[in-house]
Every structure is written in structure tokens, then in C-alpha cells.
Amino acid sequence: MLLALPFNALQGEKSELNEAFNTVFSTRPSIMTVFLKTLMGRLSFLIPAEGDKATHKARATMDRIGNQLLNESKAALAGASKGNDERLRKRDLLSLLLKANMSTDVPENQRMSDQDVLAQVPTFLVAGHETTSTGTTWALYALSLRPDIQSKLREELYTISTDNPSMDELNALPYLDATVRETLRVHSPVPSTMRVAVKDDVIPVGTPFVDRMGRVRDSIPVQKGQKLLIPILVINRATEIWGPDAREFKPERWESVPEGASAVPGVWGNLLTFLGGPRACIGYRFSLVEMKALLFTLIRAFEFKLAVSPDEIGQKTGMVQRPILINNLKAGVQMPLLVTPYVHIL
Known part of the structure; x- marks a missing residue:
């Protein structure tokens, strides 16, 4: 069978691919390590990052399984093309990528290598699952702390008569939209990312500053190959943009977006959550509707309360910022919530 790789996640069985993904996402180097490695340039390998050994082992596992799937898919498509087999109509991500890449309409110099094709799969898995599920978790956390906001949202959700709304119906709910926007502002699932300059350039700054040589600067020079940290969460919570209550969860703020937010170069919502430019998140619209x-389903059916003190909830930042219990770090990622059925009275 094409792409026959059992995960058995719902049965509680271990999957080496799932464990490899968890390792990669939970062993991100600290900001200080990244800073030192950037300063060291070509000698950065002398500074070991936290979890390097485990990460390399996990990546080797992902590469091995990925290449297995790639080879199986290519072989199946090659065989199917000779006999117009049903497998040519498969629409899993890897098959679609391979069929598009093998198309006679694509010039040879524009085709992706096998490794480029394979690299797209974990990208879609992370963007399509990990970030959305984490964002929804933080939304439930924020709503648990503000039962008034949770009730207001629930009232709006019950203005829809069906349990299975269309995408247009979901997007027509203003307070749901504001709640999602505020969650992705205050609790950005991906708090930061990196970029590498492909050429020398200059970054203008809004407020001139004095450098360590005593010179007044109105821009920052960037050299080709230099690594840049994009502080997504810092910008989303900046008091200079959102005011003194920038760290508060307040969906009502979206009724009147601050003028300064229009300068944020994000692809969506006056935020940097989905980044911007040609490398902005390709699936952000789907992620928003999914969230x-x-x-819609959870808040209509249940009431949520935090099962521990808010002070006990912390963040563990790998590639994605996940919730943890500060007093029980060994328990891993979790968000303890008290969930009770909600009975809607007409």
C-alpha cells in the first residue's frame, strides 16, 4: 500500500517518527547559544547546543523514514503511470508534490530535488498541526482566565443554528474572529524564527540610536550570510504599538486597531504571527478557519476553567511555545483544565 506507515497514535503505541518530531521541537537552543554561534561564524561548531546529540539522532530517523516514503511513492507513481492506475489519483501531500514535480510542464531546471520535496512534508505537518493545536490550547487557557469573555463568545456562537457551520458562517462571527486574533497576538504559537541574509542590505529603524562607538544611527547594516532573529512575540506584545495593556488578553481591542499596528509587516491581522513577505505562512487561512x-465546537459544548493556579502555568519554547506546569516540569507539556458540559437553554 502506498505510504503504508502505521502511527497508532490513538492506541497509545509509541511511534519512532512521533518521538523524533517531539525531540526536534523540544530541543531548541537558547537565545544566548544562538547569539554566540552567530558571533563565532564558521567556528560556531565549537559551541555545542543543548540537545545536539538527540536532535541529530531524531533528524536521522526522520530522514530515514522520509526517504522510505519518498521511494515507495515514486515507485508507485511510476508503475501507475504505465497503466493509468488508481494510485495516480491519490491526493496525499507527498503524492501531489511528486506528481507536480514530475509534470512535463515543469522545466528541468525548475524541478525540486528529492530532498527539497521531502523537506516540504515536515513543514506542512508542523504548520498544519502543531501550531494550530497549540494556538487552540492557549485560546482555551485565555478563555479559562476570563469567564466573562468565554460567556460573551458562547453567546455569539449560539447565534448560528447549526452544529456544522460553513467557513463563511465562521468568518462572519466578529467576536470569534477577535478572540482568535487576540490569542495569536498574546500567545503566538511560534514566538520567534530566524532568517539568513542573502545579500548585503540596510535595515532602517524607526527611532535613531547611539551605537557602542558613540555614533547616531538611523539604520542597521546587514551582511550577506548574517543570521537575523525575528522576535514575533515581542513585536506582537509591544506596548509602543498596542498600548500599556499589550500583554492583556482583550478581544475588544480589535474593534479599534491602533494606528501603529498598520506598520507591522505581517501578512495577516496587523501581526507578525504568520510572518510576511514571500516566505509568509502558506497555510495561514486554513489555520485560522481550523482554529x-x-x-466553535468546544465553547458551545463545554465550559472551561483552569484546574491549577495561573502562576503554575509556564511556557516551554522549542520550535513552538507549549504550556507546562512550573511545579512539575517532568510531566511534560500539558494544560490542566476543568471541563464541564454546557447546556444551552433556548
Whole structure:
């Protein structure tokens, strides 16, 4: 069978691929390590990052399984093309990528290598699952701390008569939209990312500053190959943009977006959550609708309360910022919530 790789996640069985993904996402180097490696340039290998050994082992596992799937898919498509087999109509991600890449309409110099094709799969897995599920978790956390906001949202959700709303119906709910926007502002699932300059350039700054040589600067020179940290969460919570209550969860703020937010170069919502430019998140529209659909179903059916003190909830930042219990770090990623059925009275 094409792409026959059992995960058995719902049965509680271990999957080496799932464990490899968890390792990669939970062993991100600290900001200080990244800073030192950047300063060291070509000698950065002398500074070991936290979890390097485990990460390399996990990546080797991902590469091995990925290449297995790639080879199976290519072989199946090659065989199917000779006999117009049903497998040519398969629409899993890897098959679609391979068929598009093998198309006679694509010039040879524009085709992706096998490794480029394979690299797209974990990208879609992370962007399509990990970030959305984590964002929804933080939304439930924020709503648990503000039962008034949770009730207001629930009232709006019950203005829809069906349990299975269309995408247009979900997008027509203003307070649901504001709740999602505020969650992705205050609790950005991906708090930061990196970029590498492909050429020398200059970054203008809004407020001139004095450098360590005593010179007044109105821009920052960037050299080709230099690594840049994109502080997504810092910008989303900046008091200079959102005011003194920038760290508060307040969906009502979206009724009147601050003028300064228009300068944020994000692809969506006056935020940097999905980044911007040609490398912005390709699936952000789907992610937004998915998150709205999850909240629509959950908030209509249940009431959520935090099962521990808010002070006990912390963040563990790998590639994605996940919730943890500060007093029980060994328990891993978790968000203890008290969930009770909600009975809607007409």
C-alpha cells in the first residue's frame, strides 16, 4: 500500500517518527547559544547546543523514514503511470508534490530535488498541526482566565443554528474572529524564527540610536550570510504599538486597531504571527478557519476553567511555545483544565 506507515497514535503505541518530531521541537537552543554561534561564524561548531546529540539522532530517523516514503511513492507513481492506475489519483501531500514535480510542464531546471520535496512534508505537518493545536490550547487557557469573555463568545456562537457551520458562517462571527486574533497576538504559537541574509542590505529603524562607538544611527547594516532573529512575540506584545495593556488578553481591542499596528509587516491581522513577505505562512487561512471551527465546537459544548493556579502555568519554547506546569516540569507539556458540559437553554 502506498505510504503504508502505521502511527497508532490513538492506541497509545509509541511511534519512532512521533518521538523524533517531539525531540526536534523540544530541543531548541537558547537565545544566548544562538547569539554566540552567530558571533563565532564558521567556528560556531565549537559551541555545542543543548540537545545536539538527540536532535541529530531524531533528524536521522526522520530522514530515514522520509526517504522510505519518498521511494515507495515514486515507485508507485511510476508503475501507475504505465497503466493509468488508481494510485495516480491519490491526493496525499507527498503524492501531489511528486506528481507536480514530475509534470512535463515543469522545466528541468525548475524541478525540486528529492530532498527539497521531502523537506516540504515536515513543514506542512508542523504548520498544519502543531501550531494550530497549540494556538487552540492557549485560546482555551485565555478563555479559562476570563469567564466573562468565554460567556460573551458562547453567546455569539449560539447565534448560528447549526452544529456544522460553513467557513463563511465562521468568518462572519466578529467576536470569534477577535478572540482568535487576540490569542495569536498574546500567545503566538511560534514566538520567534530566524532568517539568513542573502545579500548585503540596510535595515532602517524607526527611532535613531547611539551605537557602542558613540555614533547616531538611523539604520542597521546587514551582511550577506548574517543570521537575523525575528522576535514575533515581542513585536506582537509591544506596548509602543498596542498600548500599556499589550500583554492583556482583550478581544475588544480589535474593534479599534491602533494606528501603529498598520506598520507591522505581517501578512495577516496587523501581526507578525504568520510572518510576511514571500516566505509568509502558506497555510495561514486554513489555520485560522481550523482554529475557529475547533473553538466553535468546544465553547458551545463545554465550559472551561483552569484546574491549577495561573502562576503554575509556564511556557516551554522549542520550535513552538507549549504550556507546562512550573511545579512539575517532568510531566511534560500539558494544560490542566476543568471541563464541564454546557447546556444551552433556548
